[in-house]
Amino acid sequence: MSIMQHNGGSVIAMVGKDCVAIASDLRLGVQSLSISSNFEKIFPVTERLYVGFPGLATDVTTLREVFRYRVNMYTIKEERAIEPTIFTQLVSSTLYERRFGPYFIEPVIAGLQKTPSGSYEPFIAATDLIGCINFAKDFVVAGTASEKLFGVAEGLWEPGLEPEDLFETISQTLMNAVDRDAFSGWGAIVHVITKDKVITRKLKGRMD
Amino acid sequence: MPDGSFSHPQQRQFNPYTENGGTILAIAGKDFSVIAGDTRQSEGYSIQTRYAPKVFRLTDRAVLAVNGFAADGNMFVKKVQQRLEWYRHAHAKDMPLGAIARLIQTMLYGRRFFPYYVYNILGGIEEDGTGAVYSFDPVGSYEREACRAAGAAQSLVQPFLDNQIYFKNQQAPAGQSHPLHLPLSDVLAIVIDSFTSATERHIEVGDGLEIYVVLTKGRPTQDLEGYRGVKELTTRPDGDRVFLIQRELKKD
Numbered sequence: 077m078s079i080m081q082h083n084g085g086s087v088i089a090m091v092g093k094d095c096v097a098i099a100s101d102l103r104l105g106v107q108s109l110s111i112s113s114n115f116e117k118i119f120p121v122t123e124r125l126y127v128g129f130p131g132l133a134t135d136v137t138t139l140r141e142v143f144r145y146r147v148n149m150y151t152i153k154e155e156r157a158i159e160p161t162i163f164t165q166l167v168s169s170t171l172y173e174r175r176f177g178p179y180f181i182e183p184v185i186a187g188l189q190k191t192p193s194g195s196y197e198p199f200i201a202a203t204d205l206i207g208c209i210n211f212a213k214d215f216v217v218a219g220t221a222s223e224k225l226f227g228v229a230e231g232l233w234e235p236g237l238e239p240e241d242l243f244e245t246i247s248q249t250l251m252n253a254v255d256r257d258a259f260s261g262w263g264a265i266v267h268v269i270t271k272d273k274v275i276t277r278k279l280k281g282r283m284d
Numbered sequence: 285m286p287d288g289s290f291s292h293p294q295q296r297q298f299n300p301y302t303e304n305g306g307t308i309l310a311i312a313g314k315d316f317s318v319i320a321g322d323t324r325q326s327e328g329y330s331i332q333t334r335y336a337p338k339v340f341r342l343t344d345r346a347v348l349a350v351n352g353f354a355a356d357g358n359m360f361v362k363k364v365q366q367r368l369e370w371y372r373h374a375h376a377k378d379m380p381l382g383a384i385a386r387l388i389q390t391m392l393y394g395r396r397f398f399p400y401y402v403y404n405i406l407g408g409i410e411e412d413g414t415g416a417v418y419s420f421d422p423v424g425s426y427e428r429e430a431c432r433a434a435g436a437a438q439s440l441v442q443p444f445l446d447n448q449i450y451f452k453n454q455q456a457p458a459g460q461s462h463p464l465h466l467p468l469s470d471v472l473a474i475v476i477d478s479f480t481s482a483t484e485r486h487i488e489v490g491d492g493l494e495i496y497v498v499l500t501k502g503r504p505t506q507d508l509e510g511y512r513g514v515k516e517l518t519t520r521p522d523g524d525r526v527f528l529i530q531r532e533l534k535k536d
Binding site for chain 2: 226227228231248251252253255256281282
């Protein structure tokens, strides 16, 4: 098995009506041995922007710190919060710096992008481990259960979901996908990002 | 050098197997069974044909879907059909579904050390009139289930079916329980959604969709009437009935 599958774990993000959701499982393992059922892979970047790091656990921790540093530097220099599109480019270029010795992470980004008129529009993106960006209009998936996530999401997702419906859709997609994946599962966490608040819920699901 | 001398060690290899993509799926209802498969046949990134059936009517109450190595699949179906014909000649009736399942197991295990490289799903009507699905691995290990997906897009479709057929991760409303069997119209909708989803995200799935519906003896057919071009394939009156629905899938 490759390094990408070493610790297991999956992340998914979906677009809704004036909201986005990002969710992941909570497992950390070493091959088939499960170590922790409380390993979070999704981190807040700003109040309306979250990033998920499925992949090699050691790189999850490293990249979290790398991006905390780089986002802080950006915020100080520019004197404003980083926007999702800019952050996506930052992720891409940071990963491509390690083109020939990459971090084994496939980031998933979800947030609300400020428009010139002052409103917010949903934004999601994912990259591969060397920073090639996938801007999707519907949903993005990554991690050991990615094939399963694609299958279920393609069946359940529909455009224009309200926050509570989006929560149900992303939760069902994630849980049913990870239940068919030996390397993902052991609980899940879901963040639904709306204009004025972020709803975070931990899910139990099957703990086996 | 290939000069017949023994001065250089040589190796030759012949690989008797290939994978031909595609996906199959079957769902059992209370008094019906639905067995479906796409019709694309591919080898690597090339499409060999857009119409190669993977689902076959065996009797008026049994349908077999075969996925994996197409050459083995076709040969295996041919041999099963031959055995069923011999059974008809010997017993003057069609072999019951459970017996066909056991026959398939012994035929597959008979090739334990040079297997048919195929995943089989057998669907149809049991002798008691209930819908049934039997799924097999390439060497004959089998199980009766309510639903099963196999093939290239198994990993895309099976978790969706867990959710929509078995209601996994769903809580029933207070005081109620989830239905054990879904109505035919719901099952057909789920089958079609499964294949359009798989077609969207898997390159080896697409082109055409063949859905076989087996109805138990005397069951009304009104749920089938909404579908365009339903063909009846039943051979004998007053028994279980087989129908075929053909649909298009995206070709890219």
